Amino acid sequence: MAIWNLGSINIDHVYRLDHLPRPGETLAASRYVQGLGGKGANQSVAAACAGADTHHLGAMGQADDWVIDRLSRRGVVTTDILRMADQATGHAIILLDGQAENAIVIHPGANRALTPAMLADPLSEIAAGDTLLIQNETSCQVEAARAARQAGARVIYSAAPFDIAAVRAILPHVSILAMNAGEAEALFAAIPGDLPVEGLLITRGGEGAEYRDLTTGTVHRQAAFPVDPVDTTGAGDTFAGYFAASLDRGEAIPQALRLASAAAALKVTRHGAGEAIPTRAEVLDFLAARPADQPSE
Template structure:
């Protein structure tokens, strides 16, 4: 069984369903509300676990997050390096969802940002034993850089989801094998708006490959995926689904992607095509259900998403 190690965030989410996303200064009355567990790291860890991997989660909770250890245990996710702050609350998010599935999210990272270099040093055995290391930017940049530096020193492939988007330190980028931004994050990183001129977008990715990134996978929502390496790119259209909530679409894509990646074949994009197709189908299931963690497919369905 493939071993995935995820450094990331875990949040207490409050979700509101609304008739329309509010404009600036506008108030709207929700048609529904519910609470759940989220955070990019947690969502990606659950997706990888539901897709059949052995998963270790590195993160940090607050004093209000004891019950989340029980949730990680129920999911079968190792939390031996899920640390806990004595005085900083668990991260939280408010999610607003429109009928077409589009959303707005406000995140308070809180304890997620408080993971320390000393704590990261304690994660060394997990990194050394994993097959693939995954992180985002909802912890802190020092932790992410230390995590990937250790993974690369151990010869482990690394997958970076640059969200929430920020300038990427050279040391982090040098340690990244696969970069997975969405269209908003890519626009920030390359400095041009994302359109369907995929050749133009690809022409701006040179600095990633020059830094050592092997693969760039851009998730484009209903417009599919742009799969790129230093030799070229492919645009893979999305399957048609009845989208009701796009929350965790990108996270589920990444968790499913790493579950089907062959760590020994990351030399070109062709080797990743089956894994990308699987991840698209997995994420398609997620967006057709309400919620983040709650929308993940059960383990019993995971093999049905393979491309035919």
């Protein structure tokens, strides 16, 4: 089966400065790094690295071809990514000072300029048994989820960045709702009753993850693998992409949790977002060295 991902593509521009600029001040950066981010791009890379036939649905401006190259090199099918003449590729300007304080400007650009008409063709290709991933960084979330469910696909929605209005709107069309601990807390505070989904995937950083099967009431828990974290950017996206790819292969929830947890553990030992997501071979090696470690229950 295929994984489709209606997801954001963001270029991160990271500038290191002596101090954050004050109004009216002009500063030269001492260092500049450009990276590929966006929850969407990260989840596509993770799902493709995990071995799934992964199609990214999204949009960019007309420049920045390197982004397409990088996604394709990680195995993502990029032919459905639209190039918009009147929009910039989504990006983040990240300013860092010497004390690790930051100031960030995000421009969603093409990510939020997608219209349902632009997605009609790829959405019509989604078939029964496929999976659609969505996060809260693009337009057309509800339209895409509805179309995928009507086609008989599984819809996994990452409620991040968290916005309760966006969750409420898409919830009737979601199969699995994925959240980190903070997002889950915000969700349960806003919607205390039953949720109309099959399952909840809740990740808790270094404390592991759980999947609550709401159809049976079973809770599957997976401990985090003990590692020395250096950068947790994209941990949740790595987890979500690997988890989806595992279900897509027909694996059961405990296996999916264990694989995703190992992938995310490896990711946090590396700096960066998309470029730090491990391959399936690396994840399997990591797991092979830990045969009976961290059983799920």
